[in-house]
Each structure stands twice: as structure tokens, then as C-alpha cells.
Amino acid sequence: MKKLLTLSLSLLLLLTATAQTTSREKKYFRILEKTFIEQKAYNTVWFVEQRWRLAGNSGFNESIYQVEKILQQAGYKKETNGEATGTLTYRIEKRPMKHATWEPVDASVYIVGDKEPLLQFKTNRNMIAMYSASTPAAGVTAELVYIGKGSSKELEGKDVKGKIVMAEGGIGSVYPNAVKNGAIGALAYSMPRYTQPTKYTNSIQFQGIGYTDSVNQKWGLVLSYAAKEKLKAALEKGPVLLKVMVNTKIYASEELTIVANVRGKTKPDERFVFSAHVQEPGANDNASGVGTLAEMARTTAVLVQQKKLTPQRTITFLWGDEIVGTRRYIQDDSIRAKGIKWGLSLDMIGEDIQKTGGTFLIEKMPDPSAVWTRGNEKHTEWGGSELKESELFPHYFNDLLLNRCLYEAAKTGWVVRTNPFEGGSDHTPFLNAKIPGLLMWHFTDVFYHTDADRLDMVSPIEMKHVGKSALATAFLLTTANDKTATALIKDITRNALQRLQIEFELSKKAVQGGNDKAKETHILEVWRDWYLKALTTTIDISTEEAGRSVQQAITTGQRLIKEQAGKYISQL
Template sequence: MNHLDPVRFARPILTTGGLLLLAAACSSSGRGAGAPTDAGLGPLLGGHIGPAVASSPAGGSGPSRFVPPLLGIFEQGAAMAIATDLDAFYRSPASDGYERAIDRVIAGLYGAGFGAEDGFELQVLSNSMSEPAWTPISAEINVLGMRGGDIVARVPLAGFTDPADEFRLLIAEGAPSCSVQGAAVFRLEDVIPGAILVTDQSVRSVEQEAVKRGASAIVSWFQLPYCDDPTGQERQIEAIFQGSVRPGATIPSFYVSPRIADIMEVGSKQGSTFELVARVRREVRPLRTAVASIRGAERPNESVYVVSAVSGAGANDNAAGAAGILEGARALKRLIASGQIERPRRTIHFVFGKEAEAGGTALDEKADTPVAAIVADMIGASYEKTGAICLLERGWDPAAIVSLPPDAHTPWGAGSVAEEDILPNGLSIVLREALVDVGLAIADESGPPWSTREHPWEGGSDHDTFLGRGIAAALVWHFTDFAYSTSLDRMDLVDAEELRRTSVAILAAAAAVADARPGDLNRYMASLAIERDLRLKASTAEGAPSGLREIWVDWFAGTEAWLRALTAGKALPEFEGLRALDSISTSADR
């Protein structure tokens, strides 16, 4: 994004008793605004960007056995209703909003028969937290009109009293209650005791120095580099970042949009001071995680995990993810109960809780052998409104260290993984087939085409926990979403059909792994051969690092063994990691 000069007002600023009436005076230029454009977003052509897959035989194979019945029974209206319910709350871990959201999830599962019928289990896990639960109650930022040291007028600039309000992210997560008045400064080096620091840096990055200099509060208009409206409407100038403070921080801390920061700077130049008020509640309570399970028919002690986060403050991140997986679990149960599909050979666990922790909590509680995990994070974004498409983030494979075409990282950026931790598995083959199968089924419905893509591992969600324990894992998400982690991430940016498609792909892949059959193997082997040819050609092309081909050869040999064991209903092979990559230079990464 472009950081421009403070906003130039489109019309004169009115005054009352010397107080600027700033709230309605801001135009759509200024901080966070790029060059206006009417270009918008081009149409999606459909298809999967990544290695191709083999065609599914008549009668289905792997995920294609489950895609048609799941598409037919998945109730997208119910999923959207759940997402809307969850999005009404700021779901900080174990907070009032989180508690109401997890109660909604538990009620939805129990109402479908989980925890009440044989073979369909429901468990609620409780764990202590290192910090008390934090619930934001209200906040406000006011412009003060002063005369002779007295407040003669108070004009609201932003505020909320309802957890569903558009300004609910004003208080940085974990920040204290406060009532602060003072003048604003806009550079850290200008802070004097009692000043309110307004900055484009994150609260965490300036907090310690601001406290040392005597700041009374921090107001940040920080935005992530990809918070740039792809439609040209410049909606990012209204975006408030979802930020937090360090544990134990005591300085009042707020986040605002670039527009509000502009208003504060213009007002400050004309002599206005500001008032920051926040009310939060802290309470010691356990963090709850819900786990619904479909017990396997033949190998119940082996399991597949499907993980979604209830925590957060957004609709796509991650009310829609939790809602899609909740409805997906219910849809899969309905198919089993009606006899349309058989109970899977292995158990499937559906996990709902705090992002980046719920998966580990469930793993620690369950005494079975995990086979694979699929994490559903941000799975309903509207391409037309956000620019995001459905992505498969593969687990740790050689491309996580050295990526070659057709792989390309997202703006999230590459993660760091040790080569000895890379263990071959075929989960990405199954998920890739599931995405393609859903796209083909949608085409048969004469619906608009579905575009999906994949990329190497980048990290940042629950799949890291499973990968770190040697378990095959992958992430399904939507990116690049300009509203990610901001106040703009609300239900108007969620697409019901996108949520249905993505949820069905995840559920079909999970069911295919849990119920892998010998008849699935031929297609998996054919898809694996397509990818093998692609990767080996790329790894021997001019400019590719020497030694990379041998690493991929080892990967594919192990992946083939993994898929053969999975479909045969045998214990998965144990690997000690790929050969050392010390001889490989990553300077050729593209």
C-alpha cells in the first residue's frame, strides 16, 4: 500500500466553538489509499493451478466417491447461519464471545446426534490458560474541544458497545481498561510524558519504547502489506487491524483505520486533543475445545483430524471455517445414517477451538494413532469482493525448502523447515483430487467455474502442530484476502457457494483418507506419476539446484509406500526423513 500525506478534505471543515467536526469530513484519499482504479477483478476461468490429477473411474475413486453425495446434502444456508452467529462475537480465547461461540458449536453437534448416538461421539476438553480470559466490553475515541483548560465539547470519532459492532477491534487484544486524555504525537521520537502516540507501526513493535518515553496510550493504524483493496474501491482506508499487546502489557492500546488516523492528525494540527476510553473484563476460566468423532468401523484406533478455529474476530477468519466444518460433519453423519455411504474404516475427529492450539489439545487427549490432519482456515471468502481464491497449502515436502515452477508462494511467504523433518505422505494427492473433483462436479451442475491453487508449506496454523509431530497435514484456506485480520472481515465478504465447495472438498478428502480402499490406489498412483514427472523435470532443468532431483525421487518413493499402506488398510510406514539437503543451494529458489 502507499503511505500518502494526511488526507485532503473534499469540503470545508465545519467548526462549533472551535471544535473540528472531523468525523464526516474525510475523503477517500490519504493513508492506506492507492491510486484509484476502476479495473476491478477479472473473471475466474476455473480449474486447479498445480499438478494435474488422473481422471476418476466410473463409480468414483478416492474423494470422488464422496463429492456428489456431500454436495447434494450439504446445507449451505445452515452453514451461513452458523457463521453469522459466530461472527456476532469477538472470540478472544475463553472470552465471553468465545464461550458463546463454542456453545453454539457444541449445540449444533449435539443436535445432530453427536454425543447422543452410538459411534458418533462428542467430547468437550478444558485446559487452563496462562492468562485470564479477556473480553472487550466497550471503547471510544473522542475529539475534545478545550477552552481555558476545560472540556467544552466532545465529538465521538469511533466506538462500540456491542460485540457485533464494526469498531469492535478498536481495543488491542489484551489491552487494559482505561480513560486517557491528551494531545497526540505522530512520531515515536516526539513522545513526551502524557502524550498519545499515533503510529503506523504495530502496538507490539513500539510499546516498550513508548512506555519508556512516558506515552499515556498508543493508537496504531498499522496494516499488513497486502491490505490493499483489489477492486479499486479503496476499502482499506476503513480497515482496523486485529492486533494484540504483549502478555502483561499495561499501556492503553488501540487500533484504528487509516481514515481515523488522518482525522486525528488533522485535528491535532488544529489544536484538538483526544480522549480514549476502554472497558474490558478479565476472568480466569478454562479454554474449551470441542471434538466430535465419527468412530471408524474397521480401524477405529486410527484417525483423521479435521481442525477449525472458533477463536478470532472475523467472518472468514474463522467463523466461516468453523461453520463449514460443523455443517460438513453433520452432512457426513446424515449420509452414514441414511445408508448413502458406509461408515469409514478409520475414525474422523472434527476439532473446534483456539487456532494453533486446538489440534494439539485434541492430539494430547486422544489415545489413537493419527493418520493425517486437514486444517480448515478461512474457507469462504468471496473472490469478487476480496480477491482471494481457495488454496491448498501442502505439508512439508521438498518444495518447502526449494520451490520450483509451477509452485509459487503467496504473499504470506515461505516458512522454514528442517530437511530431516520432511516425511513422505500422499495427503496432498488426496486433497488435490478432491479440489478437482468438486470443480468437475460443479461444472456438471452448470454452476460458475471453481478456481483453486496450491503452494508449498508456509505455516501459521494448526497444521504446523501435526507436521511437528510427524503426522501428514495440510491447510486449506483462501488468500490473498485484503480484509484478512481486519474489521472489514465480516459476513458480507463470505460467499455461501464458496463455503459449500471448499467444505465439501475438505470433507471428501478426509473421508477418502479415513475410508481408503484398495480400489482407490490406481488413481492415486496415476496422479502421483503425473506429479512425479512434473517435479523431476523441474528439478533437472537449467538453474535448478544440483541434488534436488534425488530428494524428490526419495519423496515419491516414500509417498507411494504411504498410499499403498493407506489403501490396503495397513499401518503406515515409518520414515526417518529424507536424505540430507546440505549439498543443495537454495539460491535458485524462484
């Protein structure tokens, strides 16, 4: 009876924690609802998505300087010598690029004899492969040769010298084989199934070709499904001549990164870092991340100036080249890196899910669902591989961010889901540096990386949901005292018990279906141990020296997890 009584009291403490956490959340979500203005975020998306952005090019740089204007208007002061000690500061870091940058200007493809173009840049802005050179101003006319998948073997015996080749494969692999054999340029078609190319027949995903030098560089163009089918049909009738015009710029440049800081009052060297990459030409990918993060930075400045928020730890906002800029921010200053406690990336976060089909997701740090992906856990069509148990990263950050998003969802009807770790965005440099890092994004988007990813696919309300939830998370972690930390620990304990119940039901069903009991027991043990270690990491939530209540919450939570796991394992 004593054991049962203790468990009941512990569960009662968990219920109490819910009220405490909710009280603080209500405060932050209430002020964020009023202060975060989604139309401002949307206006920034409008500015950025008009520009074809690659690190170093004019569209990328103009976007960086637009963010700078927003920061200046919000009260951030420009740094002059290193990281400043002012409350609201920003800087633009400039570095010479080791390779040239590139930007598209115009292009068109005509089947000779047709009045209307097969493709033109003004309606298919992803048709020019990145790092394509220009044709002569008047264009070039040449015979088209179809080479299947574009492999070296398929080119054997074909005369392509002075001609244009066409293949069904990625332009990056088709192009070098074509020009090596004397072709003046290459056309390629390659669209993933999830983009539904037979439905969205004019979509083109952006791709690139390798860059050699300004003298020998040729051009490559990417085809839509409709253009590919039309060319194949024309070839069946006989020889096809194409007139192609390509106008691009390739030039030396510098890479820009903009960093804004809201300096912590008592622990400025400890920080929460947000990142949003600027390169890639789409509206959702990633003008929506740029615009939302800019509004988050403005909102935070307003609340600090109004004395409604006093972060004890620093909040950093970073815009730059995907992965490159974030990795450099971590690696350039080893002392600064030691103080980075959390990294959160905003990538493709503004999707109108009714139009794109892209569900909002939190990509989790490596937890056991990335080893055993089952039940409601699913990898996206972007792709993910099974991790090893040695690659797991036990930490509370997964559940803490998820709970903030679920709080917003409960109030608004916002759809929130998670996916096991897959990688590929700005959260990976944090994880590679053993820093907790998460990704907020949407998938599967039928317009992912295509020229249909434009402003009309972006939802201001979706950006507000993400912005509020992300900021509430950062505000909690940069202002937490022992009371807040204790409540959050109890909150995470509840998540752990819920997860153990889910995994137990899955394992129980698996054993009943003939699966190995030892394997299913092991899965439960790994989940148990992951959460035990995750609770250990919660000791750093409070901005104060962790007191007795924090220690007790961790101890109680770990005991409950052990007891619950033991009960489930015995029932398998």
C-alpha cells in the same frame, strides 16, 4: 521394444485407475452435493462472526456451545467418561486458563472540539488492542504526542507523562515504551501493504498488547489509515487534545475445546482429524471454518445414520483455540496420537473471492517447492521462508487432497491452487508430530484480520466446495479397500510424472539460460526421491492388510518415476 511396451501398459493402468477413482468419487460427491447444506454452514457463520472471540471469553464460549447444539441435533451423544465407543459422540473439554481472557465492550476516540468521533467501536470493532484495560466510565482527556515509529530512542527527550502517544508501528511494541515513560495510553497505526489501506481507509487489523496485572494495565488503540492521517494533519496545526473512552473486560476463565467422533467400525484407533479454530473475530477468519466444519460433522452423521457411509477408521472433528487445541489433542494422549494418520485444518475457507481477492489454496506439506519455489509455485503475502532439504516431508497426502479438490473444480468451475509450506495454522502441530497435515485456506485477502472481515465477505458456495472436497478425502481414506488404494496410488503416480515434466521444463530452460546443470539435475533428483518416498507411504491407505495389487501399484509407480526422471536428467 519390450521396455516401451511395458511403459505403455503401465500408462494404460494409470488411465484405468482414473476411472476407478472417479467412480468412487462420483458416489461420494453425489451424496455430498445433496447432503451438505451450505445455508446451514452460513447460518453458523452468521452466529459466530457476531462475537469477538478470544479463548475463554463469552464470544468464544458461545460459539463452542452453538456447535454443541448442532452436534446434538445431528445425533451425536455426549460422552460421560473418556472417549466413548458409540458411533456418534462428542465431548467438551474444559481447562483452567493460566492467564486471563479478554473481551471488548465499547470504545470511542474524539478530537476535542469535533462533534463526530474519530473512531468508535460499533463501526471499527478491531480498534481496541487485545488486553487493553478500561478507562474511567466518563473517559479521559489528554494531549496527543506523536513519536514516529514509537521506539525508545524516539521517546528520548519527549514529555509524555499523563499524555497519549501516537506512533506508526505495531501497538504491541509502541505500548510498553509509551507506558514505561508515563503515558496513559497509546495509539498506533500498522497495516500491511496487501490490505490496501489507502483504498480501504477505515480498515483496522486486530492487534494486542502485553498483559501485566489488573492494577497497572493501561490501554492501546489501533488506528485506521484515515484516522492516522486525520490526527497527523491536526497535529501539524498545533496541539491536539483527545477524549478517549475504553470499556473492556479482563477476567479468569477456562478454555473450551469441542471434539466430535464418528467411530470407525474395524480400525477405530486410526483416525482422520479435522480442525477449525474458533478464536479471532472475523467472518472468514475463522467463523467460516467453524461453520463449514460443523456442517461437515452434521453431514457425516446423516450419511452414517442413513447407512450411506460406514467409516472403518474414525473421523474426528475438533474446534478450539488455534494451534493450542490441536497441539494438545496430539500431545495429551500418546496412544491416541499414534493412530492419527492425517490432519486437515480449515482456516479462512469461505471467502467470496470476487470481494476479498483471496484465492482458495491448499498449503502443502513440505515438498521440494518449499526449497525451490519456481514456475507457478508462489509463496503468499502471508510469508514463507525457504526450507532445507532435510525438512522435506514426503507423503501422498498433498496430491490426494489436491485431486479431490480438482475433481470438484472440474464439475463446478471452482478455482483451486496450492502454495508451498508456510505454517502458522492448525496444520503445524500435526507436522511437528510427524503426522501428515494440510491446510485449506484463502489468500491474499485484502480484509485479512481487519474489521471489514464480516458476513458479506463470505460465500456459502465456496464453503460447500471446501466441505465436499474435504469430506470426500476423509471418506476415501477411512473406507478404502485394496481396490480403492490401488486406484489412488496410480492416481498419485500420474501426479508425480506430471510434476517431473514441469520441473524438467523449468530446469531445461534454466540450463539454456546459463544455470548450473548440476544444480538443476539435483532439483530433479530431489523431486524424484520425494515422490518415490511418497509412494512408499501409500501402503497405509487401505483399511485392509495391503494386498498384491497395492504392492504392485507402488512398485510400478516407482519404476515409472525412476525411468521418467532418468530420461529427463539425461536430456538436460
